[in-house]
Amino acid sequence: MLGDLKEIVQVFSREYSKTPKLLKIVDCFILYALTVAALQFAYMNLFGSFPYNAFLGGFFCTLGFAVLTVCFRMQIDVTQTEGADKLGNLEKVFADYCVACVFLFFVSISYVG
Amino acid sequence: MATPARMRKVGVAGEKGETRNKGEVEKEQTQSPIAATIEITTLVLIAAVAFSIRLFSIVKYESVIHEFDPYFNYRVTQLASEKGVDAFWNFFDERTWYPLGRVVGGTIYPGLTLTATWLYKVLQNVFKLHPVNVKDVCVMIGPLFSSFTAISTYLMVRQVRSRGAGLLAASFVATIPSYISRSVAGSYDNEAVAIFALTFTFYLYLKSIKTGSMFWGVCASLSYFYMVSSWGGYTFIINLIPIHALALLIINKFSTNLYTGYSMFIINGTVLAMVLPVIGFNAVETSEHFSGFFVLALMNGVALVKYLKRTLTEAAYNKALRLFVTASIGVMGIVSLAVITFAMTSPTLRWSGRSLSLLDPTYASKYIPIIASVSEHQAPSWSSFINDLRLGIILMGSGIISCFRPLSEGSLFLVIWGVLSVYFSAVMVRLMLVLAPAACCLAGIALSDVLEVLCKSYHITAPAPEETVTSPSKKKRKGRRNSRSESGLGAIPRPLALLGISGTIFVLSYHLFHCSFLGGEGYSSPSIILQSRTRDGGVYIFDDYREGYSWLRENTDYEAKVASWWDYGYQTTAMADRTVLVDNNTWNNTHIATVGRAMASPEEKAWVQFRKLDVDYVFVIFGGLVGYSSDDINKFLWMVRIGGGVYGDIKERDYIGEGYYRIDEKASPTMLNTLMYKLSYYRFAETVGRDGMDRVRNTKFGNPDITLNYFQEVFTSKHWMIRIYKVLDSPTLEQA
Numbered sequence: 059m060l061g062d063l064k065e066i067v068q069v070f071s072r073e074y075s076k077t078p079k080l081l082k083i084v085d086c087f088i089l090y091a092l093t094v095a096a097l098q099f100a101y102m103n104l105f106g107s108f109p110y111n112a113f114l115g116g117f118f119c120t121l122g123f124a125v126l127t128v129c130f131r132m133q134i135d136v137t138q139t140e141g142a143d144k145l146g147n148l149e150k151v152f153a154d155y156c157v158a159c160v161f162l163f164f165v166s167i168s169y170v171g
Numbered sequence: 172m173a174t175p176a177r178m179r180k181v182g183v184a185g186e187k188g189e190t191r192n193k194g195e196v197e198k199e200q201t202q203s204p205i206a207a208t209i210e211i212t213t214l215v216l217i218a219a220v221a222f223s224i225r226l227f228s229i230v231k232y233e234s235v236i237h238e239f240d241p242y243f244n245y246r247v248t249q250l251a252s253e254k255g256v257d258a259f260w261n262f263f264d265e266r267t268w269y270p271l272g273r274v275v276g277g278t279i280y281p282g283l284t285l286t287a288t289w290l291y292k293v294l295q296n297v298f299k300l301h302p303v304n305v306k307d308v309c310v311m312i313g314p315l316f317s318s319f320t321a322i323s324t325y326l327m328v329r330q331v332r333s334r335g336a337g338l339l340a341a342s343f344v345a346t347i348p349s350y351i352s353r354s355v356a357g358s359y360d361n362e363a364v365a366i367f368a369l370t371f372t373f374y375l376y377l378k379s380i381k382t383g384s385m386f387w388g389v390c391a392s393l394s395y396f397y398m399v400s401s402w403g404g405y406t407f408i409i410n411l412i413p414i415h416a417l418a419l420l421i422i423n424k425f426s427t428n429l430y431t432g433y434s435m436f437i438i439n440g441t442v443l444a445m446v447l448p449v450i451g452f453n454a455v456e457t458s459e460h461f462s463g464f465f466v467l468a469l470m471n472g473v474a475l476v477k478y479l480k481r482t483l484t485e486a487a488y489n490k491a492l493r494l495f496v497t498a499s500i501g502v503m504g505i506v507s508l509a510v511i512t513f514a515m516t517s518p519t520l521r522w523s524g525r526s527l528s529l530l531d532p533t534y535a536s537k538y539i540p541i542i543a544s545v546s547e548h549q550a551p552s553w554s555s556f557i558n559d560l561r562l563g564i565i566l567m568g569s570g571i572i573s574c575f576r577p578l579s580e581g582s583l584f585l586v587i588w589g590v591l592s593v594y595f596s597a598v599m600v601r602l603m604l605v606l607a608p609a610a611c612c613l614a615g616i617a618l619s620d621v622l623e624v625l626c627k628s629y630h631i632t633a634p635a636p637e638e639t640v641t642s643p644s645k646k647k648r649k650g651r652r653n654s655r656s657e658s659g660l661g662a663i664p665r666p667l668a669l670l671g672i673s674g675t676i677f678v679l680s681y682h683l684f685h686c687s688f689l690g691g692e693g694y695s696s697p698s699i700i701l702q703s704r705t706r707d708g709g710v711y712i713f714d715d716y717r718e719g720y721s722w723l724r725e726n727t728d729y730e731a732k733v734a735s736w737w738d739y740g741y742q743t744t745a746m747a748d749r750t751v752l753v754d755n756n757t758w759n760n761t762h763i764a765t766v767g768r769a770m771a772s773p774e775e776k777a778w779v780q781f782r783k784l785d786v787d788y789v790f791v792i793f794g795g796l797v798g799y800s801s802d803d804i805n806k807f808l809w810m811v812r813i814g815g816g817v818y819g820d821i822k823e824r825d826y827i828g829e830g831y832y833r834i835d836e837k838a839s840p841t842m843l844n845t846l847m848y849k850l851s852y853y854r855f856a857e858t859v860g861r862d863g864m865d866r867v868r869n870t871k872f873g874n875p876d877i878t879l880n881y882f883q884e885v886f887t888s889k890h891w892m893i894r895i896y897k898v899l900d901s902p903t904l905e906q907a
Contacts, residue, residue: 128434
């Protein structure tokens with residue numbers, strides 16, 4: 059069992075190193091957002107949920123950001139969208155992504171306080 | 172009246188022309204300018220029809236607010252437009268639910284009121300239309316948003332299927348009686364804007380999962396926000412969309428676009444919905460909303476698995492899968508155990524009574540009489556399906572079938588929407604409104620497929636034998652959705668096709684005729700003004716409600732408290748401007764039960780109870796003189812049930828006379844002594860005689876010699892429909 063796991067991790071890290079740098083940066087972002095979400099969740103469970111709206115705002119903001127970034131990553135993943143004019147597509151997707159993020163942050167900020 | 176009729180005809184004709192053109196146009200995938208012009212003209216005409224078909228109520232009656240709830244909405248809108256939106260959010264209404272009051276700003280769905288307020292402000296400040304007052308805006312909201320619904324239905328079905336189907340669906344939704352009944356001019360209720368929000372949200376959502384664009388995802392969640400802010404029926408959306416997504420996952424249609432559209436919708440939608448005070452933390456705490464999160468988690472799992480499958484080598488992936496399966500079985504066991512215990516113990520994991528009565532249709536009648544007592548929460552009769560949906564329900568089945576050829580994300584959505592809403596509308600008659608647009612979309616798709624076949628075979632001019640027609644065209648038609656043409660039916664002889672087309676046009680015209688008849692005759696009544704036909708063909712108006720309310724407004728003290736059954740609470744606060752004990756926002760069952768108990772008690776006890784609540788006036792609605800059947804005596808058993816649900820001293824069986832609920836000599840003595848009975852039939856014998864008939868129940872009434880010692884009749888309207896009594900300070904003893 060453990061050996062299997064080790065092998066899987068090895069294969070994964072080998073295959074993952076082939077990913078383009080841009081995607082790696084995006085992956086970091088996703089991981090970062092998920093970590094923050096997990097931290098908030100843990101904090102809520104450990105120290106109580108008193109400003110519940112603030113927790114919800116922060117939690118949904120980070121979660122939403124992670125999900126958005128996953129969407130973004132999926133759409134720019136070159137191996138996935140093997141089509142023409144990737145660059146134009148990339149710009150359009152990035153614009154969309156920015157709009158969605160700004161929107162999410164604006165909504166989330168109404169929970170703070 | 173002639174103009175709408177003519178417009179409708181043009182609408183039908185234009186529609187047919189478009190569908191016919193459509194057949195040709197589709198082949199080259201571009202649209203000729205003529206077709207585009209016809210399409211836009213037709214759409215504008217459909218929107219005009221949707222607007223004008225709802226104006227019958229103004230033509231026949233006058234420009235008034237209808238029924239019960241709209242009066243409250245109107246009152247709040249007045250407040251918001253006079254004192255500003257901040258006053259609306261902070262509105263604490265002390266003139267209702269006396270002595271409790273009600274936090275209005277935090278408990279109503281603000282969409283409708285704010286829409287009307289902003290519309291009013293725009294008309295006043297931008298267009299400088301000063302003669303337009305708030306009431307006119309409120310009256311016109313229904314028709315206006317119906318035309319928006321028609322347009323958004325067109326957009327949605329065009330997105331799912333084709334332009335022709337879109338136009339047909341729009342024309343159906345513009346005229347479907349079920350929807351007309353909730354959105355005629357004056358019916359200023361949440362549903363009037365909510366159906367637009369519903370169809371528009373679905374359109375944007377389907378667009379976002381089709382294109383995968385995050386921008387459309389944002390738009391969809393904004394539209395969902397509008398839906399949430401306008402109607403409690405938003406739970407239908409937040410459950411329908413996960414079910415659809417789950418179905419797509421099950422049939423292995425996961426795609427990047429689906430992931431983008433769905434996850435954005437759930438996350439943004441939830442965050443936005445929580446902003447509203449009426450939803451608040453419910454959006455993350457009640458079970459109605461959980462399906463969305465569950466499917467979101469599942470979808471992320473699927474995405475992860477797909478990603479691993481692409482990244483890992485096959486051997487490693489298989490190992491990982493095996494590991495994952497063994498681990499997940501263990502984890503799932505623990506998780507489901509935890510969930511079950513959580514569900515058993517957690518107080519927050521609650522379903523609201525209305526939702527529970529949807530899942531278990533017998534729930535409300537067993538446990539919550541106040542939900543069961545509302546007529547729009549009853550199950551509909553079969554005839555109302557046919558009557559209210561007409562062609563929609565007839566063509567719905569074939570629409571579902573034609574959605575499966577081919578099955579796209581959008582058409583699967585329509586199928587699920589249709590099937591679920593059939594169930595829900597069968598449980599609760601007001602949810603017929605959710606079924607109506609689904610039935611229209613499906614019917615539009617079915618009919619456009621039929622017309623497409625007919626028109627295509629009309630255009631195949633060469634009268635060749637069937638084999639030669641079908642075999643070359645087979646290649647051309649590859650991927651065509653309609654199976655009838657593929658199975659050889661595409662080559663219907665020309666005259667037969669012509670017959671079919673004209674038959675369809677005839678059926679559609681007949682449908683429109685029926686709908687406008689029903690819209691004009693059946694669903695236009697404001698229910699505060701009643702009409703009847705006199706023998707010589709004239710119209711006779713019963714205006715007793717307004718007579719009674721204006722009496723209260725003119726002749727009683729501003730601070731007077733008025734007791735009545737909760738149905739009339741909103742109207743009393745809005746039209747008579749007096750404080751009421753209970754109203755149509757049935758948030759406090761106990762308070763309603765108190766009023767029900769007082770009405771069902773003997774006079775003296777009732778007097779004590781009303782005095783305790785500072786009541787100055789009591790009024791009852793009585794239809795016995797003119798045969799108005801929705802009066803208080805007919806609602807009385809519900810007062811008994813609701814009162815008995817809280818107070819043990821009220822028992823339903825005491826009020827049942829010999830064999831059944833009756834009011835004649837064989838009625839039970841308890842019944843004959845209740846306050847309600849006395850207030851209704853007091854001095855009735857003087858008018859109709861001791862052997863007179865109650866014209867609603869068509870029986871004699873049991874007790875002609877009613878004396879009142881604790882109440883004094885102060886006003887009875889012209890047709891006795893509204894009878895107002897003063898609660899005396901001390902009993903009169905002369906006749907006791």
